[in-house]
Amino acid sequence: MAISASVMNDGRTELLAKEVTITNELGLHARSAAQIAGIAREGKGGVWLIKEDMVVDAASVIDILTLACGQGSSITIRVDCHEDLPVLDRILALVEKKFGEEN
Amino acid sequence: MIVKEQQEIILKGIGASPGICIGKAYLVDRGTVDVVKKYIIRKEDLEKEKNRFKASVQRAKEELHQIIEKTPEEYREHANILETHVVLLKDKMLYGKTIETIERERVNAEWALRKVVARLKDIFRDMSDPYFRERGSDIVHVSNRIMRNLSGADHVSIKDIDKRVILVAEDLSPADTSQIQLERVKGFVTDAGGMASHTGIIARTLQIPAVLGADRATKTIRNDDLLVVDGTNGLLIIHPSESTLIEYEERRARHEIRIASITRGADAPAVTTDGVRVEVMGNIELPEEVVAVRDFGGDGIGLYRSEFQYLSRTTFPSEDDLFDKYKDVVEVMAPRPVVIRTLDINGDKAVSYLSGADEANPALGLRAIRYCLQKPEVFKVQLRAILRAAAFGNVRILIPMISDFEEVVQVKRLLDESAIELERRGVPCRREIQMGIMVEVPSAVVMIDTIAKKVDFFSIGTNDLVQYAMAIDRQNRQVAHLFNPLHPALIRMVKHVSDVARDEGVRLAMCGEMAAYPLHIPVLLGLCIDELSMNPQSIPLVKRAVRTLSASDTRGFMDSLLKQVRASDVNALLREAYEEHMTRHVHTE
Structure with missing residues (x-):
């Protein structure tokens, strides 16, 4: 799975990837993965999750599960095109608010 | 016309729920994909x-x-x-x-x-x-x-079964069993699963005979095949011959008469011939099992394992979830006691959202109370639920895996904090509940006189105590045969705990499966155990065994038993003294 360059059309580079630590108790289990995939599917281009050297499609619950992200693991969320930055931010916010698990 | 009689086939499995049933097989076809043909599409x-x-x-x-x-x-x-x-x-x-x-x-x-x-x-x-x-x-x-x-297979849903059948499946998931009209099921047979599987628990609760883990059952059995399920011995007989059928029909009738006669009078207390009362209680895992404990005449719930509510889901149960489950059981049993054991997660029951890193030695790792004390915020949710349920009946709290005095002190502090939180919220609860510990780690046995000053009761978990005291991993085939709850080392340890319990006025219970065998009862009576807790089905038999014995005789017998140095000698002495007695007075088959 290739990741396209993070260079915008006007030549200006913009950060299309952000790193975040999984802090919810359960990690990226089936239900939290489903929430991420739901948002990622709205992206126009690819949305990826990266853990160490593994890159998976954020639109696939199964793919996310194969990362086996427990609590405390650190992942990078990456989008292919800058229009998808809002998608990235929404996933980021979701992870940061611990998927609403601990209310 | 020659009718070829089908050969009788006997399969061995795990007898997960006792009893015998004879009936026609109903295969639950879960559409497994053994034969998938490949062909090219134009x-x-x-x-x-x-x-x-x-x-x-x-x-x-x-x-x-x-x-x-x-x-x-x-x-x-x-x-x-x-x-x-x-x-x-x-x-x-x-x-x-x-x-x-x-x-x-x-x-x-x-x-x-x-x-x-x-x-x-x-x-x-x-x-x-x-x-x-x-x-x-x-x-x-x-x-x-x-x-x-x-494949267009016309899948008949399990919920549509319209006759009394024996269900045969590779395995049954909770989703499957929730769809079955259980009154239509005479017996269960599965390829996979064992005593602790969901199907096993349901079968025992409903007192339906079950043979689980019968490896090739679904491969061998066809729909409507005549089957004999012997859940007592873990045997499955396919196409039984006429003589086998007659034999099992008689056994089934005898079994039912026996169960009826044992269960009759099971409600009466278990009192020895010389007037010593022993509380005989049931171990449960699901709230539904409480019915079986009551039916079999249990004097209470001696061990309510609380793990199931954590294992059957992906997130921690809430205080209300737990409270509802506990309250159900407590209300049904009241005024009889319900001993709730706090979360006892161990190596073979690891839950991903509970377990941290992989452990090389889970049995010696972060389990049970160690985990709970490290995660007080998780533990207190359960403590609050227990204290709330205590307002509805007779609740005792049991702490597993105590290996150190300080742990007991910490648990008491957390209990106090939990009660204060509930009172602040204005939620009804009861702080004055009895607290006890599982005696299953040798260090607790050695320090038991100090711990006795802090608790109301001890409950001996034989399986873990044997494992830790004798350094035997029961999963390891090389050493599993050394596992013996009648080992003199074990008997001496329990004797020590018992002596301390009596001196300090602490009640002594045993909730291991050791308590479920009538032949062990003379030893347990001799060791002055006040409460025995076991699987609900064994309660009537154990009560019956207690009623035939004299406590003072068994105490005398203990003197000679404690002199034995080999497990085999203990065994031989016990058999010599009580086997015939048990056969004559307790097992009436």
Whole structure:
């Protein structure tokens, strides 16, 4: 799975990837993965999750599960095109608010 | 015309629920994918093939939605699993990849799906985290459902069974059992599963005979085959001969008469011939099992294992969830006591959302009270639920895996804090509940006189105490034969605990399976154990055994037993003194 360059059309580079630590108790289990995939599917281009050297499609619950992200693991969320930055931010916010698990 | 009589076949499994039943087999076909044929699709038919696949997925989705809708409130946790299945149905890696494979390799949908799933299965099988590894089976369940629709197999739903049958399945999931009209089921037979499986628990609760783990049952049995299920001995007989049928019909009748006669009078207290009362209680895991304890005349719940509420889900249960479950049991048993054991998660029951890193030695690792004290915020949710349930009946709290005095002090502090939090919230609760510890770690045995000053009762967990005291891993075939609860070392340890308990005025209970065997009762009486707790089915027999014995005789007998140095000598002495007595007075078959 290739990741396209993070260079915008006007030549200006913009950060299309952000790193975040999984802090919810359960990690990226089936239900939290489903929430991420739901948002990622709205992206126009690819949305990826990266853990160490593994890159998976954020639109696939199964793919996310194969990362086996427990609590405390650190992942990078990456989008292919800058229009998808809002998608990235929404996933980021979701992870940061611990998927609403601990209310 | 020559009618060839079918050969009688006997399969050995695990007798997960005692009793005998004779009846016709009903195979629960879960559409497993043993024979998937591969064929090439012509280019002009590819679109049609892809649509066939999409339609099957759509149907699978509708089926799942229907099951979810019809799932009663008490099984909602299982319905959550099914909602995940709905999401998986349309997942790119399953749905997208299968369509891609049909297109690229020009193969039929069944073959493409099987190929995609096989690869996914490999990926999940290799994962070290048990939670994530288990998700592989979710993918298999989902793909089986699609496969069934693809093959057009007319799948008869288990809920439509219209005659009394013996259910035969590879395995039954909680979702399956929640759909079955259990009054139509005479017996259970499965390829997989054991005593502790969901099916095993349900079968014992409903007192339906079950032989589980009978390896090749579904491969051997055809629908409507005549079966004999001997749940007492773990035997399954397919196409029984006439003489076998007669034999088992007689045994079944005898078994029912025996159960009726044992159960009759089971409500009466177990008092020895010289007037010593022993409380005989039941061990349970699911709230539903409380009915069995009552039916079998249990004097209370001696061990309510609380793990199930944590294991059957993906998130921590809330205080209200737990409170509801505890209250159910407490109210049904009141005024009889219910001993709730706090979370005892161990190596073989690891839950991904509970377990941290992999442990090389789970039995010596972060389990039970150690885990709870490290996660007080998790532990206090359970403590609050228990204190709240205590307002509705007679509740005692039991702390597992205590190995150190300080742990007891900490638990008491957390209990106080929990009560204060509840009082602040204005929620009814009861702080003055009895607290006890599981005696299962040798260091607790050695320090038992100090711990006695802090607690109301001890409960001896024989299995773990044997494991830790003798350094025997029961899962290890090389040493499992050394495992013996009648080992002199064990008897001496229990004797020490018993002496301290009497001196300090602490009640002594035993909740290991050791307590369930009538032949062990003279030893346990001799060791002055006040309460015995076991699987509910054994209660009537144990009560009966107690009533035939004299406590002072067994105490005299202990003097000679304590002089033995070998487990085999203990065994021989016990058999010599009491085996015939038990056969004559207790086992009336």
